Amino acid sequence: MKQYLALCQRIVDDGVWIENERTGKRCLTVINADLTYDVANNQFPLITTRKSFWKAAIAELLGYLRGYDNAAQFRAIGCNTWNANANDNQAWLDNPYRKGEDDMGRVYGVQGRRWQKADGTVIDQLKKIVDDLTKGIDDRGEILTFYNPGEFDMGCLRPCMHTHTFSLLGDTLYLTSAQRSCDVPLGLNFNQVQVFTLLALMAQITGHKPGQAYHKIINAHIYEDQLPLMRDEQLTRTPFASPQLIINPKITSLEDLETWVTLDDFEVVGYQHHAPIQYPFSV
Ligand SMILES: Nc1nc(=O)c2c([nH]1)NC[C@@H]1CN(c3ccc(C(=O)N[C@@H](CCC(=O)O)C(=O)O)cc3)CN21
Numbered sequence: 001m002k003q004y005l006a007l008c009q010r011i012v013d014d015g016v017w018i019e020n021e022r023t024g025k026r027c028l029t030v031i032n033a034d035l036t037y038d039v040a041n042n043q044f045p046l047i048t049t050r051k052s053f054w055k056a057a058i059a060e061l062l063g064y065l066r067g068y069d070n071a072a073q074f075r076a077i078g079c080n081t082w083n084a085n086a087n088d089n090q091a092w093l094d095n096p097y098r099k100g101e102d103d104m105g106r107v108y109g110v111q112g113r114r115w116q117k118a119d120g121t122v123i124d125q126l127k128k129i130v131d132d133l134t135k136g137i138d139d140r141g142e143i144l145t146f147y148n149p150g151e152f153d154m155g156c157l158r159p160c161m162h163t164h165t166f167s168l169l170g171d172t173l174y175l176t177s178a179q180r181s182c183d184v185p186l187g188l189n190f191n192q193v194q195v196f197t198l199l200a201l202m203a204q205i206t207g208h209k210p211g212q213a214y215h216k217i218i219n220a221h222i223y224e225d226q227l228p229l230m231r232d233e234q235l236t237r238t239p240f241a242s243p244q245l246i247i248n249p250k251i252t253s254l255e256d257l258e259t260w261v262t263l264d265d266f267e268v269v270g271y272q273h274h275a276p277i278q279y280p281f282s283v
């Protein structure tokens, strides 16, 4: 939690105002932030200086792992975060690849589970990684990447947290996640939960101990309409200790994640938090 607040403070103190053409808003921006989450000791990096809707963040991750491409699929498992990008973004509404209401196109999980090759066959990146790690193999290329420049025009948004690299040292699994663009008040609150949970889940289903998760962010920003709430409200609050994430131990395979897992299989204990803050969202 301290590292999150330090990043917010750094943006407030040292950030540079940058015009963002896509949203038409200015963003106070810094470049490069490195966050570390202690998954080994179950220090769940949930924001405590406001109420965090962590279940929606885990649902979003679950949707990516399942290869979802439609906001209705995300809603059905408890996540509303893709409604706006799928349905309220004029550039995407005008895009001939959009298949209709709620379609997100070839984003995130589609690339992770069904990367299209030139010969028409597909690559399931996640399955290859799970199979390797389960056998104790780390070929130094256990990389799940959603970043496919050849298909950017076929999706509603380029992936922000785009590449997850898994590493095995003995029986301990590590994760390094790379993010090109980060909405610190809204997105990072979710992304921290996702990096932590991804390592915890992958360690559990491949039979390893989780180690540390490393989260590398390139462009970290606060939108102009979010700044007063962050500077004058959230940053004045004193954080509480980290809660713990409990995952149903019956989840033991990728197939479990694909078929029966729901948000009821995740529980957070010891979550003390301040009052909610509603930040504006930019489409
Ligand atoms: N501008 C922007 N920021 C983002 O963080 C973002 C995007 N766009 N587009 C794609 C996804 C969608 N994400 C989102 C979208 C909405 C919330 C949000 O509204 N969060 C609220 C509560 C959510 C709830 O009640 O479930 C929050 O207070 O955290 C968070 C992340 C993250 N990404």
Ligand SMILES: O=c1ccn([C@H]2C[C@H](O)[C@@H](COP(=O)(O)O)O2)c(=O)[nH]1
Binding pocket: 022, 157, 158, 160, 161, 181, 182, 183, 184, 186, 187, 188, 191
């Ligand atoms: O997981 C996510 C997804 C999105 N974001 C934020 C980062 C930016 O504010 C927007 C995406 O806009 P781009 O113009 O494509 O950079 O969404 C996030 O923080 N986390």
